[in-house]
Amino acid sequence: MSAHRPPADRGDAGAPAEQPEPSTADDVPVAETGDFWLLLGAAALLGVFGGLFGLFFMWLLHLGQSWYAYSSPGWMGGHWWWVALTAAAGLVIGLLRWATRLPFKTPGLIADLQDQYVNPRLVPGILLVSTASLIGGASLGPEKALGSVGGGLGQWMAARRRLDDDGRGATTLSGMAGAYGGLFSSPVIVVMMIVEIARPGGAKLTRVLVTSIISASISFGVYFAIAGTVFLDLYEVPSFSYENWYLLAGVGIGLLAAIVSALLGLIVTVSGKLFDRLRLPDIVKSIIGGVLFGVIGVVLPLTMMTGTDQLGVVLKEGSTLGLGLVAVLVIAKMITMGVSLGSGFIGGPIFPSLFIGGTAGVALHLAVPGLPLGLTFTCMLAAVVGGFVSAPFAMVLFAAFTTQIGALNTTPVLLAVITSFVTVQAVQFLLARRARAADAPTH
The missing domain is CATH 1.10.3080.10 (Clc chloride channel)
Structure with a gap:
């Protein structure tokens, strides 16, 4: 329901005075736009999917990385057969790129967040190559694959709903928030990271905040309910007393x-x-x-x-x-x-x-x-x-x-x-x- 506006003043001759300029999209409260409620529903679905997929993906990595066991953490503590395995991982990645027609250079995680866009067509190739990379021992993290899957699904849902640019960006980011809800220690960290890197402005900030909080919180709940643990207190450091x-x-x-x-x-x-x-x-x-x-x-x-x-x-x-x-x-x-x-x-x-x-x-x-x-x-x-x-x-x-x-x-x-x-x-x-x-x- 639009805000009430007083009738226009009229001059002595009864002619209508100059009308105010029509309100812009930023002048309309976010909750009074129809797309806002679609975004909330999409965020909830993306949160459920993100939590479940995150659990499956991390379990798959844990299973695939079971070959990694060193004799000592110091110098020369690895095994030389690792080189054959990592070289084979490079071969598999090359074949996967060829099979999925994935370009050699794809946007990184930071670029995805800043652009608020993930190309759904690249997601299958990114997921397969990233899985092979992480299982193959590469010095990389799982956040790119998870973010691409969640963001790509959000982008696809927004296109199906024919949302505007702001709606598509918010849905993409909420999909990434859902993918990260269980990966990091708290939904607060996920939302803060997305807002800091993506830097949405104007009315989009409200959409991104609300939808990301919903998506990340639901994902966190799903992840914690099944896994029973997150990264809280992951690194136990010796206690120390504060000094100025x-x-x-x-x-x-x-x-x-x-x-x-x-x-x-x-x-x-x-x-x-x-x-x-x-x-x-x-x-x-x-x-x-x-x-x-x-x-x-x-x-x-x-x-x-x-x-x-x-x-x-x-x-x-x-x-x-x-x-x-x-x-x-x-x-x-x-x-x-x-x-x-x-x-x-x-x-x-x-x-x-x-x-x-x-x-x-x-x-x-x-x-x-x-x-x-x-x-x-x-x-x-x-x-x-x-x-x-x-x-x-x-x-x-x-x-x-x-x-x-x-x-x-x-x-x-x-x-x-x-x-x-x-x-x-x-x-x-x-x-x-x-x-x-x-x-x-x-x-």
Whole structure:
């Protein structure tokens, strides 16, 4: 029902006065549009589907990755037959791309969220290739496959309903929220991450918030009811008491995290360009990529897979592994992630980035024992990913929920994340400005 408007004033001659301009779509309350209620229904369905599919997909990965068992987490703890397996995974990925006609370069997870669009035609190929990538040991996460399935289904439903652009974007994002509802620790983290990366504005923000909350919450409920567990308290860090100087330490840790984030972005970019320059068939590139991260995995077995379980090993055994090995793990994981993405494997960047950030935090504690392990681990875990994927507040919540450090100790984490985020954004601005100046015609 539209809002009541007073009748137009008339002049002395009885002629109608100038009429006000018609209201725009943003002037109409969201709840008074018919599409809004369609979006709510679609969000609920996407939440149920996302929870069930997320459970199945994670179970499938757990089953497929059962071959991964190392003799020790230290140097040369892997097995050389891993290289044959990872090379075979590259071959399978090349064949799957050919069979599904999937392009060698497909939009990444961040691009999907920013564009608020997932091409449904690419979803089958992305799902198959990503499954083979993750089972084959690539240093990638499951969030790309889950997001593509949920977002692609949302895009298809919106097209069937003939929703407008805002409605299609909101439905796509709610589909991705449903896919992530059980993957992360809380629906709050999922919604915050989607809003930070997608950055919907105007009336769309309300649609995205409401539909994402519904979808992620229903998915979380389905996932938890069946699995009985989520990522809460995943990483048990030693408790530490808050001190005021931790605030300054958080800023310094944030600057270090920005360097790690920038180095990660550089390695991923350079790796992609190197594989692009290879004058070889795409299937050969995937095989080469599989061999490369397989060899690194034999030397450093903790660089394999998504990094979730491997980070727990680093956290518990960091002092035994030693500063040198832990520092090398940070760089090696960056390389395997860049090789995996550049050679045609498909997966998400968030989970391997969490390993990089958390491991860098352990290395910082080993280098500076005066900094509590709980502080360095949590700050770097959140700040590296927050700067790399531009989702600072979502990563603060994720770090706080998965480590259970307490509300008071979250303050230095927040300072570390925002310092990393602002620093990375400033560097990107300066580089872009320099590039524009170089491209400008000289007079």
